Amino acid sequence: MADLKTKYLGLELKNPLLIGSCGLTGSIDSILKMVDFGAGGVVLKSLFEEEIILEHEKNMKEKLGSQESNLEFLDYFDYQLKENTFKKQRNLIDEIKSKADVPVIASINCYSVGEWFSYAKLLEDAGADALELNLYRIPSKINVSAEEILKGYYEIVKRVKEHVQIPVSVKLSPYFTDLGNVVSQFDMLGVNGIVMFNRFYSPDIDLENNRISSGPVYSNTNDYTDSLRWIAMLKEQVTCDLSASGGVHTPDSMFKMLLAGASSVQVVSAIYKNGHGYIRDLLSGVEKWMVKKQLADIEAVHKFGRELMPNHGEVFERAQFMKYFGQHGEQ
Amino acid sequence: MDKQDMLKQERDAAWRKELRGEIKNKERTGFERVKMPEADPIERSHSYVEVNSGLSAEEAVLEAKRCLDCANPTCIQGCPVEINIPKFIKNIERGEFLESAKVLKETSALPAVCGRVCPQEKQCEATCFYTQKLKKPAVAIGYLERFAADYERESGNISVPEVAESKNIKIACIGSGPAGLSFSGDMAKLGYDVTVFEALHQIGGVLKYGIPEFRLPNEVVDVEIENLKKMGVKFETNFIVGKTATVEDLKEEGFEAFFVGSGAGLPRFMGIPGENLVGILSSNEYLTRVNLMEANKTETDTPILKGKRVAVIGGGNTAMDSVRTALRLGAEKAMIIYRRSEEEMPARVEEIKHAKEEGVEFLNLQNPIEYIGDSKGYVRQARVQRMELGEPDSSGRRRPVPVVGSEYLLDVDTVVVSVGVSPNPLIPQSLPDLKTTDWSTLVVDDESLQTSVPLMFAGGDIVRGGATVILAMGDGRKAAKAMDAELSGAL
Numbered sequence: 154m155a156d157l158k159t160k161y162l163g164l165e166l167k168n169p170l171l172i173g174s175c176g177l178t179g180s181i182d183s184i185l186k187m188v189d190f191g192a193g194g195v196v197l198k199s200l201f202e203e204e205i206i207l208e209h210e211k212n213m214k215e216k217l218g219s220q221e222s223n224l225e226f227l228d229y230f231d232y233q234l235k236e237n238t239f240k241k242q243r244n245l246i247d248e249i250k251s252k253a254d255v256p257v258i259a260s261i262n263c264y265s266v267g268e269w270f271s272y273a274k275l276l277e278d279a280g281a282d283a284l285e286l287n288l289y290r291i292p293s294k295i296n297v298s299a300e301e302i303l304k305g306y307y308e309i310v311k312r313v314k315e316h317v318q319i320p321v322s323v324k325l326s327p328y329f330t331d332l333g334n335v336v337s338q339f340d341m342l343g344v345n346g347i348v349m350f351n352r353f354y355s356p357d358i359d360l361e362n363n364r365i366s367s368g369p370v371y372s373n374t375n376d377y378t379d380s381l382r383w384i385a386m387l388k389e390q391v392t393c394d395l396s397a398s399g400g401v402h403t404p405d406s407m408f409k410m411l412l413a414g415a416s417s418v419q420v421v422s423a424i425y426k427n428g429h430g431y432i433r434d435l436l437s438g439v440e441k442w443m444v445k446k447q448l449a450d451i452e453a454v455h456k457f458g459r460e461l462m463p464n465h466g467e468v469f470e471r472a473q474f475m476k477y478f479g480q481h482g483e484q
Numbered sequence: 485m486d487k488q489d490m491l492k493q494e495r496d497a498a499w500r501k502e503l504r505g506e507i508k509n510k511e512r513t514g515f516e517r518v519k520m521p522e523a524d525p526i527e528r529s530h531s532y533v534e535v536n537s538g539l540s541a542e543e544a545v546l547e548a549k550r551c552l553d554c555a556n557p558t559c560i561q562g563c564p565v566e567i568n569i570p571k572f573i574k575n576i577e578r579g580e581f582l583e584s585a586k587v588l589k590e591t592s593a594l595p596a597v598c599g600r601v602c603p604q605e606k607q608c609e610a611t612c613f614y615t616q617k618l619k620k621p622a623v624a625i626g627y628l629e630r631f632a633a634d635y636e637r638e639s640g641n642i643s644v645p646e647v648a649e650s651k652n653i654k655i656a657c658i659g660s661g662p663a664g665l666s667f668s669g670d671m672a673k674l675g676y677d678v679t680v681f682e683a684l685h686q687i688g689g690v691l692k693y694g695i696p697e698f699r700l701p702n703e704v705v706d707v708e709i710e711n712l713k714k715m716g717v718k719f720e721t722n723f724i725v726g727k728t729a730t731v732e733d734l735k736e737e738g739f740e741a742f743f744v745g746s747g748a749g750l751p752r753f754m755g756i757p758g759e760n761l762v763g764i765l766s767s768n769e770y771l772t773r774v775n776l777m778e779a780n781k782t783e784t785d786t787p788i789l790k791g792k793r794v795a796v797i798g799g800g801n802t803a804m805d806s807v808r809t810a811l812r813l814g815a816e817k818a819m820i821i822y823r824r825s826e827e828e829m830p831a832r833v834e835e836i837k838h839a840k841e842e843g844v845e846f847l848n849l850q851n852p853i854e855y856i857g858d859s860k861g862y863v864r865q866a867r868v869q870r871m872e873l874g875e876p877d878s879s880g881r882r883r884p885v886p887v888v889g890s891e892y893l894l895d896v897d898t899v900v901v902s903v904g905v906s907p908n909p910l911i912p913q914s915l916p917d918l919k920t921t922d923w924s925t926l927v928v929d930d931e932s933l934q935t936s937v938p939l940m941f942a943g944g945d946i947v948r949g950g951a952t953v954i955l956a957m958g959d960g961r962k963a964a965k966a967m968d969a970e971l972s973g974a975l
Contacts, residue, residue: 210877224830225800226950229903265886267853
């Protein structure tokens with residue numbers, strides 16, 4: 154029997170499998186079911202400030218009344234919606250804590266700096282064990298530079314850290330010119346973990362029905378390699394924890410992430426595709442690998458990974474690249 | 485006869501025709517709109533004297549002459565309770581002021597109140613012929629309404645409406661605000677034995693605790709309450725239905741039907757860091773303490789923090805009332821912080837104007853995001869974010885968007901949060917069968933205002949969320965009619 158216990162963001166996890174932030178982590182029944190199947194922790198469904206703004210606009214449109222008789226009631230109604238949202242989140246956290254013994258990581262995505270730290274504080278007060286900042290907006294504005302965007306991100310993280318005591322992780326996109334540097338900057342700001350990577354909603358065009366539709370929602374079994382590469386490259390260069398997210402569908406890919414140095418592995422699409430019970434299969438598969446390679450615990454897995462990849466970083470990656478194409482040409 | 489025919493018939497009355505013939509329309513439209521006499525801004529900002537002093541009889545008659553007594557009186561369409569506006573105005577023009585008040589009372593239970601607090605610029609005056617067709621200032625319908633109602637009150641000739649023979653049916657009215665008062669009046673007229681249960685120690689609901697005396701003197705409300713008492717309506721103060729006694733308890737005492745008009749008295753906050761610091765309070769608390777508990781007086785048992793640098797968050801009438809109250813409590817700097825521009829403010833244009841005249845500073849397109857306190861836990865600063873207006877949202881309003889990197893610290897020692905209120909949850913909490921919406925308002929039938937509980941009707945802010953005084957009053961009357969129909973049918 155291998156010991157799967159690990160530590161992520163300073164939290165004790167019974168195993169490194171976290172259910173990533175998604176619809177599955179939005180309701181108590183689903184969460185309890187996943188915990189029963191062995192999930193080591195849950196990242197709650199993200200609270201989006203933008204959802205509250207849109208809901209507010211909808212209320213304003215539908216309920217303003219003739220002669221704007223409800224304007225004073227509705228003018229700041231978004232704050233009431235925010236309160237309602239946090240009340241629900243607090244109840245959910247309370248219920249998880251009373252019925253299951255797993256760390257609860259709350260997740261937020263905000264629009265404005267002020268709301269980022271306000272949401273963070275409210276979630277800390279609601280009992281979250283840690284916070285995941287779902288830090289990404291599509292950079293579509295043509296007059297906003299990368300420098301400005303990054304400055305904004307650093308400011309958000311800095312301010313959130315000033316306002317909460319609980320550990321904070323940042324869920325990143327892979328689309329940065331200087332991803333290594335960005336991770337290092339967050340690390341220096343005192344972030345406790347980096348989640349690599351975020352998966353975004355992708356709009357598509359439905360040609361038959363002439364409308365915008367949703368693109369593929371789930372990741373695929375081969376999508377894990379970006380996360381694997383970056384975790385392997387950065388693990389020894391930063392002090393914060395790294396969490397793998399994206400494309401982990403099999404025990405093999407989960408085990409590889411741990412070898413690369415991930416402290417935890419977030420899974421979503423695989424559960425959607427295979428059901429809650431698949432958590433048990435993933436965990437037993439990882440355990441089998443550990444037994445096969447005679448690795449007693451996660452620390453041993455990490456150590457084995459370091460030995461397997463002695464030169465963490467770009468050189469190692471490039472060497473693999475050359476070798477692959479070299480062999481490919483010979484064939 | 486339908487409403488239009490009735491209006492036409494009344495317009496064809498000989499005295500109206502005669503009046504119309506006395507002055508040509510061209511001459512009428514040439515008169516300037518009357519200006520409301522006001523107390524001096526410097527003097528009034530340190531006292532609770534009513535800001536608007538009301539029109540003299542001469543001013544009222546002159547303003548009434550501006551009304552063209554239109555064949556199609558569009559102004560009536562702008563009034564939520566469809567007061568016969570030309571008829572009451574033409575009565576003023578011919579000097580029949582008591583008759584004018586009578587016309588108002590046909591449809592409005594509290595004309596002296598509505599003349600003071602209704603947003604006429606968005607209602608009747610917005611649909612006046614002058615505004616719509618001539619692009620000139622509307623006839624000052626609100627000022628004239630107030631004039632007629634005040635004249636009646638000051639003349640001492642207030643008629644007590646006739647009350648029908650007692651039906652010996654006990655009715656409970658929960659809340660003594662505008663909805664409850666108008667409901668009670670109508671039910672008393674129909675012969676019901678009405679008792680109004682008021683949670684606070686004074687009767688009048690939001691008219692008393694929410695609107696300061698400099699805008700609506702208590703005396704104006706008290707006269708209406710006295711009238712209701714003369715009609716046999718009983719009042720129980722310091723009585724919280726759901727706590728002091730439940731609806732079931734009241735049923736056991738013989739109350740057969742209920743009207744819930746408990747308003748929206750639950751303050752909202754923004755949920756931003758530091759909001760629990762000492763010195764940050766809701767406008768409900770701030771105004772109630774001054775308006776009802778005499779916190780402004782030195783000898784009071786319940787004093788209030790008299791800040792020197794007071795920031796009021798919000799842009800509605802309640803925010804204006806709060807910031808102007810702060811000035812009267814001695815603030816050296818009284819500020820409104822509002823996240824949109826003045827154009828989007830829900831407050832009446834007149835209230836904004838009065839606040840500016842009195843020295844209130846407007847920090848528009850700004851929003852607090854955090855409060856910072858001292859070692860004793862008192863608020864000392866607000867971190868304020870500057871905003872800009874983005875594209876109009878789906879409701880057509882321009883969305884406030886934070887300006888990145890624009891935050892600054894503002895010194896404050898008192899903050900009054902005035903970002904709206906929610907319906908009081910006490911009644912729904914005590915009645916599990918009472919259906920509520922996502923907003924915590926009560927679900928009612930649109931026509932009868934009947935709730936999900938049999939023989940329980942509701943109106944005003946507990947149903948609408950937020951509403952004008954006149955809409956709440958209209959609800960009270962509508963519910964009274966429906967309740968009477970229900971009870972009569974059941975007998």
